[in-house]
Amino acid sequence: MTMLAQAEAADHALSEAMDRLVIVKSAIYTSGERDPRAPPPPQDTRGKLHLMGHDPRLPRMPDRPTLFDFFKYRFGPAIHMLQSARLAQKNGVSEKIVLACLLHDIASSGFIRADHGYWAAQLVEPYVDEEVTFAIRYHQVLRFYPDTSVGYTYPDSYLRLFGNDFKPPPYLQRAYEDARQHKYYMSARLLTVNDLYAFNPDVHVELEEFTDIVGRHFRQPEEGLGFDQSPSAHMWRTINWPTRYL
Ligand SMILES: [Fe+2]
Numbered sequence: 704m705t706m707l708a709q710a711e712a713a714d715h716a717l718s719e720a721m722d723r724l725v726i727v728k729s730a731i732y733t734s735g736e737r738d739p740r741a742p743p744p745p746q747d748t749r750g751k752l753h754l755m756g757h758d759p760r761l762p763r764m765p766d767r768p769t770l771f772d773f774f775k776y777r778f779g780p781a782i783h784m785l786q787s788a789r790l791a792q793k794n795g796v797s798e799k800i801v802l803a804c805l806l807h808d809i810a811s812s813g814f815i816r817a818d819h820g821y822w823a824a825q826l827v828e829p830y831v832d833e834e835v836t837f838a839i840r841y842h843q844v845l846r847f848y849p850d851t852s853v854g855y856t857y858p859d860s861y862l863r864l865f866g867n868d869f870k871p872p873p874y875l876q877r878a879y880e881d882a883r884q885h886k887y888y889m890s891a892r893l894l895t896v897n898d899l900y901a902f903n904p905d906v907h908v909e910l911e912e913f914t915d916i917v918g919r920h921f922r923q924p925e926e927g928l929g930f931d932q933s934p935s936a937h938m939w940r941t942i943n944w945p946t947r948y949l
């Protein structure tokens with residue numbers, strides 16, 4: 704089959720699969736665009752089954768997906784996290800902090816943006832050391848607060864993004880104060896230091912550069928992420944199959 708014929712056959716298979724399925728988006732995907740209290744928009748469900756597995760519009764993941772499979776098949780461009788991890792490495796921080804840098808924004812690139820530090824920490828918590836989880840969870844909060852001891856100032860980009868008058872709400876202020884007292888405060892702080900300067904469209908970094916660090920510090924489950932009964936397995940499954948009806 705020619706390339707064109709292959710592409711046409713794939714298109715045809717996809718539209719056939721779509722004709723047979725009812726695909727419903729979770730309330731969180733549409734909340735704001737539509738009032739979540741309103742009844743869902745009507746869909747033609749005659750002769751169709753509700754989707755309970757793989758969404759045919761997405762690339763299929765392996766049966767036992769690894770962390771890198773999620774980077775390849777479900778996360779948005781990871782260049783920022785990769786550059787951040789490389790910068791951390793260049794700055795000579797520990798391998799655990801390099802790993803934290805590599806993973807710190809996986810929630811905003813593949814799951815949910817709001818409170819992304821908390822979501823990402825929860826995703827990886829069963830598979831990494833407490834220090835890594837802490838750094839990821841609190842980087843989001845600490846980004847709002849300067850620390851002159853390590854040369855960290857409030858990001859200029861936040862002035863552009865949120866305006867000059869933005870003040871973190873009280874719950875973030877409390878989270879910041881808690882983090883400051885914690886034994887892993889500096890781990891989270893080092894993440895923010897290596898996060899800040901990590902945007903450069905011209906620097907290319909391969910995921911595979913971090914294979915060894917991930918191998919040493921990320922306890923990849925044998926059953927694959929999503930299928931190991933860990934406290935966050937359901938979250939990985941949701942990223943794998945985001946439109947499953949139940
Ligand atoms: Fe972040």
Ligand SMILES: [Fe+2]
Binds near residue numbers: 787808
């Ligand atoms: Fe970041």
